[in-house]
Amino acid sequence: MSKLVAFAAIQGGYNIVSKAEGELKQALATYDASTKVEFPNTAYYLPVIYSLTGIKVQTIEDMQKPLEIARKLLPAHVKRVNHLPYLGPLLDAGMAALFAFEIQEALRYVREPDFYLPQEEVDLDAGKIWLGAADDTVFRKRGVEFVDGSAPGFAAIVGAAPTPEIAKDIIEDYQKRNLYIFLAANQNGTTCAEQLIEAGVQIGWNTRIVPFGPDISSAIFALGFANRAAMAFGGIEAGDYKRMLLYNKDRIFAFVNALGDVNAEWAVAAAGCVNWGFPTIADTDIPEILPTGICTYEHVVGNVSHDEIVQKSIETRGLKVTVSEIDIPLSYGPAFEGERVRKDDLYCQFGAKEQCTELVKMAEMNEIEDGKVTVVGPDIKDCEEGKAYPLAIFVQVAGREFQADFEPILERQIHHLTNYIQGIMHIGQRDIAWVRVSKAAVEKGFSLEHIGKVLHAKFHQDFTKIADKVEVTLYTKKEDVDKLTATARAEYKMRDERVEKMTDESVETYYSCTLCQSFAPNHVCTVSPERTGLCGAYNWMDCKASFEINPTGPNQPIEKGECLDPVLGQWKGVNDFVYKASRGNVTHYNFYSMVYDPMTTCGCCEAIAAMLPMCNGIMTVNRDYMGETPCGMKFTTLAGVMGGGASSPGFVGHSKYNVTQRKFIAGDGGIKRLVWMPKIFKEEIKDRLIKRGEEIGIPNFYDMIADETVGTTEEEVYEFLQKVGHPALEMDPIVG
Template identity: 75%
Template sequence: MSRLVAFAAIQGGYKVVAEVEGELEKALQSYDASTKIGFPNTAYYLPVIYSLTGIKCETLEDLKKPMEFARGLLPPHIKGKNHLPYLGPLLDAGMAGIFAYEVKEALRILEEPDFYIPTEDPDIEAGKMWVGPADDTILRKRGVEFVDGSAPGFAAVVGAAPDAETAKLIVEDYQKKSLYIFCAAHHNGKTIIEQCLEAGMQVGWNTRIVPFGPDISSAVFALGFANRAAMAFGGVEPGDYRRMLMYNKNRIFAFVNALGDVGTEWAVAAAGCVNWGFPTLADTDIPEILPTGICTYEHVVANVPHDEICQKSVEVRGLKINITEIDIPLAFGPAFEGERVRGGDLFGQMGGGKTQCTELVKMAEMNDIEDGKVEVIGPDIGDMKEGDVLPLGILVQIAGREFQEDFEPIMERQIHHLINYIQGIMHIGQRDISWVRISKAAVEKGFTLKDIGVVLHAKFHQDFQKIVDKVQVTLYTKQEDVDKITAQAREEYKTRDARVDTMTDEDVDTFYSCSLCQSFAPSHVCTVSPERTGLCGAYNWMDCKAAFEINPTGPNQPIQKGKVLDPKLGRFEGVDEFIKVASKGAIETYNFYSMVHAPMTTCGCCECIAAMLPACNGIMTVGRDYTGDTPCGMKFTTLAGVMGGGAASPGFVGHSKFNITQKKFILGDGGLLRLVWMPKIVKDEIRERLNARGLKWALRTSLT
């Protein structure tokens, strides 16, 4: 290992620790020692310090302890030309610098509370470019993507590229690979975020280009995000530093790109990241650390060309990504799903209340369709002028030896994601209330409606090889054709809904597991029944049944429910046997319909959490999008901190929004009538189903 690397990192550690010690002393002279500090709307204090040491920093006075810890980590200075540096002192110096950077950011938030905008998207027009540390709502929403693999990792990019064009090249390359890009620091007064904006890109959590902050200290938010994910979803206890660092090395695939001159402050941050197993790749000529050890492969790699840095980073980190090019003129991938096409960018649109836009997937006989055939019947983008609207009907016909009608709605729901994955195209809604907005930039690059069909054909084949043999896509843009396909689709929707809504747990002998979140919450096992949807809201019984048919070795496995041990609480012999094995003995039993008596485990990805309110003998529930206080005295983030990681906590339970209106919702504890509070945002979302449930109850009561 180069002496220069160790020298730079250790010097950087001393410099940063001394600087932050001075800032803390100044703050203690300006504020009372009991002044509250912390990152807004999180349950993890200062997450790097808390997760690795167990130290809870809640006041200015509390910051002295981690700074003393950091000072104690600093190794001796390198002396003499024959000094033989090794990795240990470099890692210690790096960790000291990381602790100091987190304290520095806490002091910034105290002294400049409006410096960061704690939302998913920055307000560029108002000059609010930096989002700062992700709050727990964002963490849990985005954490799901790290669970299901749609976000395989993140690139922590510090500094700036030589120009905006190069910045766009690098960032879009990561987006295509579905990675998050966590951005911090500046180089010669320029940041990569400013370059992305200059290149016309949209930044924020929704596009996976996250502008944490303008200084190298802001990079600590990326490490904090990784450690919070380990605590929230992996059940890693605060203070268990070895398990925390190993968890990140083995499960959070991240790395650092240093764009620009690497000084001592950047060097100590890079050394700190090596503790997590996160390597650094630089575009400049810096000393390298090539032998393996802490990281999977090399630790520091230099002189990486900008057009190769993405692929080289993925290779060095040992990250496996399956990328298949789709023949359309625009970039494609999950990173573009959150992109918005706003008024000034809009070329044309379909649906959204301005025209009819309908989507339908239907099973077809093998000889009735032609694989790969994509037709646009009616006007296409080339026939439109800027500002025009068109009706749109998307009919996807699928034939396959293993394909069933039950799979139609599952495939249909993929249309929303797949169209959104096209850069410059926005899709909202589903079924017959869809809305497609097309940007000017997409049209300039040659986008046509046929490209939607090309994407659907390719992705249905790629993602559902077991059940799909042929895919034919027809896009209708004439009003009479769209009206016809809409009438057909509404009849199909009605039949599907009636089939699912009328099912009960008594109707079936088989439930389904969902162990998708076990990679982060090892003891969690979700069981999905017709009247107990998955607590994340993404899976109902029909979905799990279809998923098992599609992938028999996947996370959705059949469970023979067996003997009913308690019909009111919802306890089943077969379920008990299954979860005992699936949780590796951590959970021996739970009840489907109770939050008081042995409730189901919760992974942290739940849409809602219900809690007992002893003062009124009632029950409340809160969704993860609600950030305010609740009657139980805890915000959603605090509740999730208690409930996550696969815990089964009597008096609390995670559940989906849909589950609230199902007949067996907390049946063992009094049912829906026991519910006394929920936030308006949840109530509005389930309003129609809630009213329908009330009418059925009222009718039943009047008859008895």
């Protein structure tokens, strides 16, 4: 390894630590020593310092100790002769610099609290593009992707490319591989983030292109994100630096791209990243560190051309990624799912004011031709800019292992798979879908046929076991769309009724769902015919089909076994499964009660119910409602109090559909206990509430349920219940 790179990097470490010491000294002279410091809305203090040392930096005064550690980490300067080895001192210098970077960025939050945007998207109108540290809402949403494999890693890019066009090519190549791209630092006053904006690329968490900040110090946010993921999802304790760094090397596949001249401060930042097993690949002729050691392969590789830097980076990191090679003129992958097609970018759309329907149906093997995609009616080239058109997407699937039960599973995938096309935006499903096509996509030659090609390819890739043939037909003539819509609605109704007519007593097997254990390690959702999954995405039929498609997946069969309590809903087989799946943390729970040992709740539930003792009833609030509720807590507060995999008597998470299922809190008196819910939620399930009221002999029950227009305190709700004669007031006490 080069003496030159060691000399430069160690000198850079001294420079950075000295700068941080100066900034801290100035801060102590300007502010009170007890002034609070933090990365706003995060739970891990200054995460790099906290995760590696266990030190909780909460005030300006607290910064002194980690900065003293940084100063002690700085090694002696490289001697002219016989100074070997270099790598150990280089790593220490890098770590010292990173501690100093984190302190500098925390002080920036004190000095300039509005410098960073605490959100997922940039605000171009206000000229604010730097997002800084990801708050916990963003982190929880995105961090799990690094654990479950949907995001194989991230590229931390510092500096700027020679031109905006080159920057765009590099970033889009990473997006095709589903990587996140974290941007920091500038090169001669120009940043990669600004180049991408100039090139018309949308940046922000939604497109996985995250502009952290304009200085090299803001690269610390990338490492902080990685360490937070290790603590939150990997179970690594703060201060266990060895396990922390090994976890990142083995699980968070990241690397650095240095675009532009590498100065001493960039060099020591790169050295710091090597501690994590993250190598640096540069486009300039810098001294290299090639022998394998801390990193999987080389540590620093230089002089890589821009058209090779993506592939070289992936090879150097030892990252295994899959690129979806689909014959369409646009880039494709999950990185584009969050992309918006806004009004100014819109060429045309399908749905909105016109009908847009999707249907997947099983076919016989000899009925369809694999790979055949047909557009019946006008295509994109025939559309006028700015107009809306009808569309029906009809997918026929044949396979030796395919069943009609699998139809809704594949149908639900149309939303995600279409959204993965760059420049195409898909919203909704079933007969309320909506597809927006950007001008950029049309310029590149996008056709409706390409949606069919994507669905054909991805259904084969993702459902190899059950899909032998896939044929797609897209209709754009109104009469054809209306005809398919009528057929589809009949299918939807039949599917819903299939589950609706089932009872928990009619089956001996329920199904688990452990998808949310990344967020709530102790949580195990059990799905029965009369208790859909808390997230609303899975009913019993869906779980059954999912298990048949993927027998080792998150939806496992549970034999009910002996019924221990038919009123509250408790079975021995379920208890045994839950105890094992929660690693002994949950011994039992009840399906039909929120008062006595209710089912555990994760953070993904569609709604949360809570007791209202004065009213002798319950309220429920959906995730989308942001206002106050009669229990005194908003949805976000409730989720924080009783989410995370806990069984919380008096509260329970549930799906929207579950409210009108016959077993909804049946052990506590059933739906007659429901006294308050947000108006938007109430109207969404109005027809089902009216039908359920008729079933229980209270035809006007819908009108008896209070909402925020009546009041948001328990006293206001109680007064309303008295006026309308709500049945909850005449029931036995909810807690006996």
